[in-house]
Amino acid sequence: MTDSLLKAAGPGERRSACHAEACEGDGDHGANMARGFAAVRDRLDDPSQTPTSVDEVLMTAGNSLVSAVGGASGPLFGGAFRALGESLGASAEVDAPQFATALASALAKVQHLGAAVPGDKTMIDAYSPAVDAFHDAAHSGADFCTSAHSAADAAEAGMRATVPLQARKGRASYLGLRSIGHQDPGATSTAYVFHALAEAAEGSGLLDDVGDARVDLEGMVLPPVPNGADAQDAPDARRASHRVPPPHGSVELLVAPDVARPLTDALRDRGWAVR
Secondary structure (H helix, E strand, O other), X not given: OHHHHHHHOOHHHHHHHHHHHHOOOOOOHHHHHHHHHHHHHHHHHOHHHOOOOHHHHHHHHHHHHHHHOOOOHHHHHHHHHHHHHHHHOOOOOOOHHHHHHHHHHHHHHHHHHXXXXXXXXXXXXXXXXXXXXXHHHHOOOOOHHHHHHHHHHHXXXXXXXXXXXXXXXXXXXXXXXXXOOOOOHHHHHHHHHHHHHHHHHHHHOOEOOHHHOOEEEOOEEEOEOOOOOOXXXXXXXXEEEXXXXXXXXXXXXXXXXXXXXXXXXXXXHOOOEEO
């Protein structure tokens, strides 16, 4: 998920969040969030401090955000990640209902720290509907990926709904009526985080049993290309050769053109060298 979060804090999104805050503050929110998630990746990529459980990953992310992100956003976003970790514990795997409960704990933590409620024109306006949407989907039998996409959609709707609101909390509240007509930067970053969660959840089911070189893409299992096979033998398919970390060596897969791009992106997100 870290790569997805960093993508969500990329140049375009960073400019968007900075523009949102420039209308209500000093315009550095997007840059601060990008710096924070870059720090998260640096910590998680450090081989001497590799987290081994869900709670360690989330606590590491939260601590990094608190340290690297300036202003109130560091404690708020970092506190949310730490609350997620505390709620989930040292689980090896997390299902949708468990994550829904953890998201509710994270929301409660953010509201405790910031004393904001929906309608105050803060990150809560995106966070609260996202948590509700994830909970409703998860407890209706939806899988994690579907629940995450429901949350992302709700977060984006909540983000956009901040535009006509007057800010009642934070720096923007000092602007009074002048805060109306601008999208809240905290809600904007929150929506990006939930979209990153949905993207990561979608990618998490792409790879299955790498050692056997079998790839499961939305339920379709594709066998590896036999040694010496040529893509010309299958004109409607495309060869993708993947160098995977030892001990797996090099793997060649024959995949359909419409599968090649999303599969390649997923492999690269997981650190594979693809050519």
